[in-house]
Amino acid sequence: MMHLLIHMDRANGPITSGEAAEMLHTNPVVIRRTTAGLRGAGFVQSRGTLAGGRC
Numbered sequence: 001m002m003h004l005l006i007h008m009d010r011a012n013g014p015i016t017s018g019e020a021a022e023m024l025h026t027n028p029v030v031i032r033r034t035t036a037g038l039r040g041a042g043f044v045q046s047r048g049t050l051a052g053g054r055c
Contacts, residue, residue: 001034
């Protein structure tokens with residue numbers, strides 16, 4: 001989770017789960033499951049778009 005938070009902090013804005021997954025060499029589903037826990041704890045926010053969600 002910390003690795004994901006560091007990448008999100010260094011991004012120039014919201015990133016998609018696909019973009020985060022590419023940075024971490026994993027599957028976007030892993031990112032979405034991780035961010036769900038972070039979102040529930042209040043560490044991140046996410047929003048849906050027509051092209052998918054951004055966090």
